[in-house]
Amino acid sequence: MTLIDLYDALPSTQTEALNRLRAGDRGPRWIRAERQTAGQGRMGRQWDGPSGNLMASWYGVLPVEMRRVTQLSFVTALAVTDTIRPLLSAPDPLKIKWPNDVLYNGRKLGGILVQSESLDDGLGIVIGIGVNVAEAPDVQTYGTAAVNALTDRPRTLETVLKALDAALTQRLAEWLKNGFEVTAAQWWDQAYGRDRACLIEQNDQALTGTILGLDEFGALRVRDQDGKIHAIASGSVKYPEA
Template sequence: MAFALAPTAQQDGYRLEAFETIGSTNAHALEQARAGDPGRLWVVSRRQESGRGRRGRAWETPAGNLAATLLLVDCCPLSLAATLGFVAGLALSDALKAVAPVLIGADASEDRNSRTSFQLKWPNDVLADGSKLAGILLESAMLSERRFAVAIGIGVNVVAHPTDVPYPATSLAALGSDATAETLFLALSDAWMQAERAWNGGRGLESIRRAWLTRAAGLGSEVAVKVEGEVVRGIFETIDEDCRFVVRDIHGGTRRIAAGDVHFGAVASAAAV
């Protein structure tokens, strides 16, 4: 099966560029924007050789996993561009549920209604059964004094996951799913349409925030957040109207965090120091 856009995406003017191998889907998308591409372009590849995660970390995409980037140009006020990561998280979790309703966990055989729980970890990860399944990376570029482009990069462990990382990771195959990168992308391009309509150029951000919180990993639990060398500890209370991470400390005060690395539960006491 080849990569293809969902009919809903085609009808709304989205386009697709698919590759067998690429250096970085995000880099290619931003290059296209600088060359004059109007946006609403999906870039997908069967293999990505030099992908990036947050803070410049490497994100490998071996053949069979999904590397996809959505390029948008002048889609909203620049101040709201960062919230697109939350829109993408909702769309991706919907797509995952559509293609991979697989049983997981030791007790799954006893409860046939038990299904994979895809949770959203602030700010940009998707977890399955508590392990990292996918990551989202937003990168932007100014095209002129008033115009800008945003590349929404999405990487999903479909057939393989890293084992040499300091956190639990998994793949759809490891969870028992036979979904492919192609079927997942088809569902993703469709799910994006609904999430984008709800976001509505940033005007529907509050509905996106509420929906995101219903799928939030670690909500109400002990948390530690690394912020520029500092470790902020407390309880994950919510995300605010700007999608900042809100931590309540032991004294009852709150801290609003725009960027940082989050650790939950027992890991919050050990790994975040």
């Protein structure tokens, strides 16, 4: 079991982990906060972190090239679904939405933020994970869900993080040993939106198409209405019901 440092409150577990790496702490270790006051999400968004939900960051040094860091969002997403799926009364609606959301029936159950830091002795990695365990936050822009509302027996945060630690440790080891191809295929098996058209908003441009899977670095492969295939490395993906 990886060591866990627990705080009553932090501005952000992600920021704390990055600061530790910069100060010479190489982990691996988890930082968990009962409450976050300035939690970080993708593209600078704030992650709403009420007490009772999992807010944690794993940090350590991994022997990988910087260009492979983007793959870690998908490695981590699989670890999150490995953790949550056995807890659910009806697991089929659990899906992964590109690039870093875990959804249940289209409602956000969890999110992932991966950051890296170039260090003198390797590449520092911080993997931030938020999972709605006790409470589905009230968010105006999208629907949310919580694990304990979807299971026959509520779980504690300690139980969920212990299972997540084991799942992430295994997924990281498999990725480092086998590369990204297997991870990408397993992500596709759980991909949200593969059965409907999507709208991708990227800067001032919009693209409508269907998703085909991931490229070698985790960009989303999309076939547009003319049959042309695009690799989307960043942007917002929406679906008709979203």
